[in-house]
Amino acid sequence: MSNLMAALFPEGRGALVDEGAAGEIAACLSAAMSDPRAPELMSVQGAAEDGFWPAPGHWMTAYRPYVVANGVLQIPVKGVLLANLSLAWGAYATGYVYIRRALERGLADPQVKGIALLCDSPGGEVAGNFDLVDAIFAARGTKPIRAFAHERAYSAAYSIASAADRIVVSRTGGVGSVGVVTSHTDASVALERAGLKVTFIFAGRHKVDGNPTEPLPDAVKARWQARIDELMDVFVATVARNRGMKAEAVRATEALTYTASQSIAAGLADEIGSLADAVAAFAADLNPSSEDETMSTITEADHAAAVASARSAGETAGQAAGAASAKTRIQAILGADEANGRETLAQHFAFQTDLPAEAAVAALGAAPKAAAPGGSGLAADMAREGQPNLGAPPADQSRMSETDKGAAAAKALLGKA
Known part of the structure; x- marks a missing residue:
């Protein structure tokens, strides 16, 4: 071995x-x-x-x-x-x-x-x-x-x-x-004690460098060290x-x-x-x-399409929420007791301004009522015009008063037209 x-x-x-x-x-x-x-x-x-x-x-x-x-x-x-x-x-x-x-x-x-x-x-x-x-x-x-x-x-x-x-x-x-x-x-001492002596016959000055029968010369050691380094x-x-x-x-x-x-x-x-x-x-x-693996196969185009779809859905939901909020505001203004006798002003607040419902109702309450022959109020105006087709304002709005136009728009927005 x-x-x-x-x-x-x-x-x-x-x-x-x-x-x-x-x-x-x-x-x-x-x-x-x-x-x-x-x-x-x-x-x-x-x-x-x-x-x-x-x-x-x-x-x-x-x-x-x-x-x-x-x-x-x-x-x-x-x-x-x-x-x-x-x-x-x-x-x-x-x-x-x-x-x-x-x-x-x-x-x-x-x-x-x-x-x-x-x-x-x-x-x-x-x-x-x-x-x-x-x-x-x-x-x-x-x-x-x-x-x-x-x-x-x-x-x-x-x-x-x-x-x-x-x-x-x-x-x-x-x-x-x-x-x-x-x-x-270095076996030189052991060989000497055993009475053994080794003689090398060689050509080339470094041929037997580092042999075990003699101590390692400094020059040979340095060369070996350089090799190891x-x-x-x-x-x-x-x-x-x-x-x-x-x-x-x-x-x-x-x-x-x-x-x-x-x-x-x-x-x-x-x-x-x-x-x-x-x-x-x-x-x-x-x-x-x-x-x-499914997640890893999502391409950049798929990702962009998903983002666009989510954005569109968000916009649609936002528009729906905005419409619902506007409907509630208009209904609160036009349906308030303070709107009776002040219909034109109420319609102005509801459709031409961004006043919150509470502020609009407060302003109506502070305004004087307008006299209207043949009755007054939104109900009377609507009664004089009769019952239009569901979901659509009168065909010829050019002959309608501003009050009539406002009433028709209000009914359409409130789902009562």
Whole structure:
């Protein structure tokens, strides 16, 4: 297992892993190698070949899963993250090749409405990570992509999660570890005590720089540090772009890991929630109810027509209310006792002024009554003219007195004509 670790994470090359993750990485790799299918799986662990996706029911579907539920494609990002692995090996290891192939298939699949990155990883290799992250970031806007840190999205896994539209962290989960690490093992003292001496035969002055049989020279250490710093610059810039943060703010995290609440405050995540609830909410966002769909299909023209209709209805209602109010006012003026003997004046107040009924009646009461031969009052005037056709004034109004005209208009407005 130490040989596998050395091959995957060689000294001096850099790794995107959480602090103290070496033990967990070794345990994950050991568990994967204990899988009865390990020999067969290792034979296909390189770059994806033709016929990548196994047929339904084939045993390889467990290692190259393609799960779509309620329109959401669930892509695992779990265990140790490795460059040249085309598998999702349970909780132990996931390959960048597999993640990218699943992403590409999901983007092309009409049954997939959104993509969920299910993260639980301490990190992994530098090689292949940033290329994968760029592919995820480039897919934004094609279909919604959401990352779920359940429980952890550290270092290489956080790099991947940061490319999603949103990041949800479980209450006990965490994100972060934006940093790069490598190491050098100095076995010179142990070799000396064991009476062993290693002699290298090589060409090229730097060919054996950083070998474990001697202390690490300062110049070699400085060169390794420059390499790590350069990778850190790429990591920081990638997260800053993905999260819409300033590079200085990302760098200031100094590779810390953050709890759920801390990650929100630091701008490294967007919300806290359980995996089941968060994924269900994501699916609900992607599959609106029929009522929501109906509301979403209202066009600007439909909206304008609805506003115009409402305005017209309001105007009609206002006109009706105004007519009813005018009718009540006229009736109050012409029907008042004070109008008897003052019909012409009453009609003037009712039809030629805007005086409130109370003011008009008060003015009538203060005015002298006019003498009228043959009787007086509105009733007498109406009696002299007889009963006209219902709903219409006399045909020839040119021969009517002002009093007659007012009476006819009053009857029409009051519904008595």
